[in-house]
Amino acid sequence: MSGNQDMSQQRRSQGPTLRFTKMHGLGNDFMVVDAISQPFRLRPEMIRELANRNFGIGFDQLLVVEPPGLPDVDFRYRIFNADGSEVEQCGNGARCFARFVRDQRLTNKKVIRVQTAKGVIELRAGREGMVTVNMGIPEFNPPAIPFAADRRKDVYTVDVDGQTVELSAVSMGNPHGVLLVDNVDTAPVETLGPLLERHPRFPARANIGFLQILDRSHARLRVFERGSGETLACGSGACAAVVVGCVRGLLDARVEVELRGGKLVIEWQGEGSPVMMEGPATSVFEGQLRLPGDSGGRRRKSGRPHKQRS
Numbered sequence: 001m002s003g004n005q006d007m008s009q010q011r012r013s014q015g016p017t018l019r020f021t022k023m024h025g026l027g028n029d030f031m032v033v034d035a036i037s038q039p040f041r042l043r044p045e046m047i048r049e050l051a052n053r054n055f056g057i058g059f060d061q062l063l064v065v066e067p068p069g070l071p072d073v074d075f076r077y078r079i080f081n082a083d084g085s086e087v088e089q090c091g092n093g094a095r096c097f098a099r100f101v102r103d104q105r106l107t108n109k110k111v112i113r114v115q116t117a118k119g120v121i122e123l124r125a126g127r128e129g130m131v132t133v134n135m136g137i138p139e140f141n142p143p144a145i146p147f148a149a150d151r152r153k154d155v156y157t158v159d160v161d162g163q164t165v166e167l168s169a170v171s172m173g174n175p176h177g178v179l180l181v182d183n184v185d186t187a188p189v190e191t192l193g194p195l196l197e198r199h200p201r202f203p204a205r206a207n208i209g210f211l212q213i214l215d216r217s218h219a220r221l222r223v224f225e226r227g228s229g230e231t232l233a234c235g236s237g238a239c240a241a242v243v244v245g246c247v248r249g250l251l252d253a254r255v256e257v258e259l260r261g262g263k264l265v266i267e268w269q270g271e272g273s274p275v276m277m278e279g280p281a282t283s284v285f286e287g288q289l290r291l292p293g294d295s296g297g298r299r300r301k302s303g304r305p306h307k308q309r310s
């Protein structure tokens with residue numbers, strides 16, 4: 001067999017090539033895949049391998065762009081956590097999604113409607129890489145979050161690890177628990193975060209936010225994300241935290257939220273209104289990888305720096 005034949009046989013057994021873009025919103029990082037112009041299907045164990053920061057590409061979430069399944073919608077937006085679980089919402093990802101579909105010329109619209117697992121959200125591309133997302137109306141009804149409680153309350157007491165903590169629960173399309181803390185730098189994110197993420201009162205698990213209020217329009221936040229661990233920023237977590245702060249009478253309608261990776265502006269006019277989130281979306285590089293022909297073996301990856309467009 002010649003060297004060329006040898007190589008092409010090896011390529012076939014290694015499977016197809018997948019193009020992707022690495023992006024982030026305030027350090028919450030993503031692998032973004034266009035599943036409109038290339039075939040795409042990954043099993044959870046392969047997503048876990050790709051998310052691995054040592055042996056894979058490394059990301060908090062995988063975002064997949066698909067054709068819409070509804071009228072009057074531009075795309076379908078699918079989100080997978082680093083642990084391979086598919087979820088309903090990702091705010092920082094939504095801003096990157098808007099930038100990606102415009103950079104890749106999948107649309108030239110400035111206002112983009114996307115179908116998520118929990119309804120339609122609207123993304124508005126602004127200047128200098130900024131994107132505003134209408135994140136929808138928050139849901140406080142316990143079964144809809146889902147959170148185990150016999151009636152809705154602004155604050156619940158939860159027993160965890162031999163102690164009682166107070167938290168608020170809300171869905172931004174995905175489930176969130178929010179705890180008020182005096183200082184995010186010393187908050188027990190690494191210890192309470194994973195315990196509350198998997199607490200039996202959150203039957204679908206939850207993202208756990210630790211909120212420090214500075215004044216009525218400024219807050220700091222750290223989030224231990226369901227299925228990904230603590231991230232540098234969580235967009236839906238920032239929305240959940242502001243909504244909780246408003247409901248508890250501690251925050252005004254427009255709040256600047258400082259996360260470990262940077263700042264988001266969140267606006268909420270109160271019950272029955274949608275939450276608006278504004279922040280940046282950044283492309284880091286484009287790459288391609290060869291998927292294994294059969295299952296989850298190691299893969300080669302290559303990347304080239306991405307030219308930023310604002």
Ligand SMILES: N[C@@H](CCC[C@H](N)C(=O)O)C(=O)O
Pocket residue numbers: 028060061081087088089090091092093174175207225226227228231233234235236237
């Ligand atoms: N980083 C995201 C949230 C991603 C999904 C989340 N981990 C979940 O499981 O619900 C954001 O910016 O909102």
